[in-house]
Amino acid sequence: MVPQRQLLSGDEAVALAAFDAGVRLGAGYPGTPSTEILEYFAQLGGRAQWSPNEKVALEVGIGAAFARARALVTMKHVGLNVAADPLFTAAYTGVSGALVIVSADDPGMASSQNEQDNRRFAAAAGVPMLEPADSQDAYDYTLLAIEVSERWSIPVLLRMTTRVCHSKTVVRPRAALPAPPEPDFVRDIRGRVMIPSNARPAHRRLRAKLAAIARWNEAEGPRRVTGQGRRLRIVASGVAFAHAREAAPEAAVFQPGMTYPLPVEAIRGFLDGAARRVVIEEGDPCLAEALRAEGIAVEAKPEMYRFGELDVARIRRILAGDTEPEPAPAPATPPRLCPGCPHRAVFEALRDLDCIVSGDIGCYSLGVLPPFEAMDTLVCMGAAVGVGLGMRATLPAEQARRVVSVIGDSTFVHSGITGLVEMVYNPPSTGHLVLILDNGTTAMTGMQEHPGTGRTLDHRPTGKVSFEDLARALGISDVLVVDPTVNPAGFRELVRERLAAGRLSVIIARRNCLLAAGRIKEYEKCDEP
Amino acid sequence: MSRSVTNIVVAGLGGQGVLKASDIAAEAAFRSGRDVKKSELHGMSQRGGSVTSDVRYGAEVLSPMVPAGEADFLVVLDADQVEINLPLLRPGGMLIDPARLEGVRLASRKSLNVALLGVLSVSLDLPETAWREAIATHLPERLHAANFAAFEAGRAAAGGHGGSR
Numbered sequence: 001m002v003p004q005r006q007l008l009s010g011d012e013a014v015a016l017a018a019f020d021a022g023v024r025l026g027a028g029y030p031g032t033p034s035t036e037i038l039e040y041f042a043q044l045g046g047r048a049q050w051s052p053n054e055k056v057a058l059e060v061g062i063g064a065a066f067a068r069a070r071a072l073v074t075m076k077h078v079g080l081n082v083a084a085d086p087l088f089t090a091a092y093t094g095v096s097g098a099l100v101i102v103s104a105d106d107p108g109m110a111s112s113q114n115e116q117d118n119r120r121f122a123a124a125a126g127v128p129m130l131e132p133a134d135s136q137d138a139y140d141y142t143l144l145a146i147e148v149s150e151r152w153s154i155p156v157l158l159r160m161t162t163r164v165c166h167s168k169t170v171v172r173p174r175a176a177l178p179a180p181p182e183p184d185f186v187r188d189i190r191g192r193v194m195i196p197s198n199a200r201p202a203h204r205r206l207r208a209k210l211a212a213i214a215r216w217n218e219a220e221g222p223r224r225v226t227g228q229g230r231r232l233r234i235v236a237s238g239v240a241f242a243h244a245r246e247a248a249p250e251a252a253v254f255q256p257g258m259t260y261p262l263p264v265e266a267i268r269g270f271l272d273g274a275a276r277r278v279v280i281e282e283g284d285p286c287l288a289e290a291l292r293a294e295g296i297a298v299e300a301k302p303e304m305y306r307f308g309e310l311d312v313a314r315i316r317r318i319l320a321g322d323t324e325p326e327p328a329p330a331p332a333t334p335p336r337l338c339p340g341c342p343h344r345a346v347f348e349a350l351r352d353l354d355c356i357v358s359g360d361i362g363c364y365s366l367g368v369l370p371p372f373e374a375m376d377t378l379v380c381m382g383a384a385v386g387v388g389l390g391m392r393a394t395l396p397a398e399q400a401r402r403v404v405s406v407i408g409d410s411t412f413v414h415s416g417i418t419g420l421v422e423m424v425y426n427p428p429s430t431g432h433l434v435l436i437l438d439n440g441t442t443a444m445t446g447m448q449e450h451p452g453t454g455r456t457l458d459h460r461p462t463g464k465v466s467f468e469d470l471a472r473a474l475g476i477s478d479v480l481v482v483d484p485t486v487n488p489a490g491f492r493e494l495v496r497e498r499l500a501a502g503r504l505s506v507i508i509a510r511r512n513c514l515l516a517a518g519r520i521k522e523y524e525k526c527d528e529p
Numbered sequence: 530m531s532r533s534v535t536n537i538v539v540a541g542l543g544g545q546g547v548l549k550a551s552d553i554a555a556e557a558a559f560r561s562g563r564d565v566k567k568s569e570l571h572g573m574s575q576r577g578g579s580v581t582s583d584v585r586y587g588a589e590v591l592s593p594m595v596p597a598g599e600a601d602f603l604v605v606l607d608a609d610q611v612e613i614n615l616p617l618l619r620p621g622g623m624l625i626d627p628a629r630l631e632g633v634r635l636a637s638r639k640s641l642n643v644a645l646l647g648v649l650s651v652s653l654d655l656p657e658t659a660w661r662e663a664i665a666t667h668l669p670e671r672l673h674a675a676n677f678a679a680f681e682a683g684r685a686a687a688g689g690h691g692g693s694r
Contacts, residue, residue, distance in 0.1 A: 007555060007556065007559040007565060007567075110570040111570070134566070134593070162570065163568060163593060163594070166568065166569055166570065167566055167567060167568040167569075167593035168552075168555055168565070168566065168567040168568075169565070169566045169567075169590075169593065170559070170564060170565060239592075239593070242591045242592045242593065243591070243592045243594070245591045245592075246591035246592045246596075247592075311592065311594050311596065312592050312594065312596040313596050313597055330613035330614070330616065331613060332578060332579035332613060333542060333577070333578050333579045333609075333610070334578050335543065335576035335577055335578035336576055336577050336578070337576070338576065338577065363576065366576060
């Protein structure tokens with residue numbers, strides 16, 4: 001029995017709703033703050049799996065939804081960039097079951113390389129978007145997303161933010177949805193094979209669906225209105241709704257649950273006759289722009305509040321028109337590589353050899369901080385290889401010879417493999433060195449499995465991708481596997497020697513993450529027959 | 530709003546049990562039938578950096594974050610983190626730091642977080658049974674005895690021994 005009242009994080013609430021709704025398959029790639037959704041879904045008994053990256057996860061979800069299943073795909077905001085290609089065309093094909101795509105945005109960049117606002121993706125792709133403000137919304141809107149997806153045969157974006165994902169609030173689960181039909185293949189060539197002659201009518205169908213959804217959202221879409229006053233009326237979405245109610249208890253506040261397509265007329269009616277009309281939203285001024293385009297005069301926040309999260313204090317400042325510089329946050333203790341972390345030996349070597357380091361995303365990004373300061377670039381997942389090759393291709397030879405690409409194991413699987421193909425296909429004249437830091441887990445996001453560990457999301461044995469075999473199969477002859485912690489001086493000499501060789505080399509620095517090592521041993525014990 | 534909502538901030542360094550402490554405090558309020566919101570940032574902060582977590586409870590809680598300068602209680606697990614977090618506390622708010630446990634012998638430093646919750650619990654209007662259930666819910670069984678002892682030690686140090694004030 002599900003208890004009536006639960007204290008859940010937003011991530012857990014999404015997972016519970018998906019489980020209650022009989023979602024057949026959850027797929028995703030770990031990324032803060034979205035990771036816990038699939039982990040909790042699996043704990044509840046749902047079928048959840050990590051994909052090598054978000055593009056593959058979304059494709060798997062599309063396939064499941066073509067097969068008439070309910071599917072959930074989860075990722076952090078930047079993951080949707082990777083998955084954008086299937087997203088834009090899945091909007092055209094539509095789905096036969098349900099497809100809910102969670103985009104977990106990170107305003108303020110608690111653990112991300114940018115703070116892009118993925119509400120832009122909803123409009124760009126033409127996909128409806130729901131925005132929960134707390135865990136109850138996260139639960140309710142996940143169910144609603146499934147209903148909308150099934151009713152209009154369209155993928156639905158559920159946009160979470162760090163504060164919604166990682167805050168725990170009280171949830172009362174509601175009655176489950178009617179069970180979906182069993183998965184079944186029904187041929188629909190014109191609907192699903194997006195050659196131009198099929199895609200042209202598909203685009204028109206998409207716009208007709210969006211118009212119908214907009215009408216429904218105007219009439220009966222999800223929304224909350226609190227307060228009565230006419231002096232100050234606020235439109236706020238996501239967690240900003242909760243902050244705004246607290247910051248301005250005298251105001252009437254409207255929260256549109258579906259922010260694309262926006263219930264413009266409902267908002268026009270709400271704001272009508274108000275002395276002051278303010279839009280409070282984190283990130284880009286998406287709502288303010290959309291309302292102004294419809295001829296609704298609203299105040300948007302000053303530009304300085306585009307940056308970072310909003311909170312009660314900042315909203316009080318916005319409402320007071322305060323654009324004075326904000327007080328600097330207290331100097332916090334920065335994170336660092338754990339004592340005994342195997343990455344330490346690698347970054348000591350790269351620092352001592354004065355390498356130009358093309359870095360990547362993971363715990364090892366901390367190699368940029370003292371005492372190493374051994375990272376020169378970090379752009380996106382997998383960029384270490386391509387960016388390193390670009391620098392090799394153009395720098396003067398004496399600098400080019402110092403360039404090293406450094407990428408973690410999970411990141412390599414995510415999108416480093418194509419970089420390796422590029423290296424074989426367009427080899428720099430000075431050669432190149434790719435260091436794969438294989439610590440046997442996706443450490444940064446909390447020790448998730450990946451195809452290189454040979455274990456599934458719930459740590460059961462499965463097929464395993466061997467990085468060394470893969471690199472050799474691509475035609476790279478100098479592939480070395482070493483534990484950098486055994487002999488750090490020897491590891492440094494190895495890097496020096498490979499850089500001097502002027503050939504294409506891959507060194508796999510393999511040593512289990514200190515935090516994961518115990519667990520990995522336990523899993524390996526269970527793996528034995 | 531500030532009249533009816535109790536604001537707690539737990540602070541420290543990654544790995545010290547900040548999030549565990551805030552989970553337990555939120556659970557205790559939840560089990561007491563209150564509306565609760567709990568907020569924190571994971572991610573990079575797990576690698577030994579500064580971590581704070583907010584717990585708010587009352588009849589109705591709106592924002593999940595404690596506004597700076599409005600914390601009624603600031604629980605700090607690391608003496609070096611007190612100064613940077615003090616601005617979070619409201620004037621007249623209560624600082625609960627390791628110094629509050631001077632002279633108290635804990636079986637394990639790892640239960641410092643729960644001992645400080647013991648100190649905190651004496652000043653809150655949540656029943657002791659809710660705290661004990663919350664501790665049991667959020668820690669594995671083999672750690673229960675040590676943490677119940679740490680909780681009691683914290684209560685005793687705060688003058689709330691035996692559940693009476």
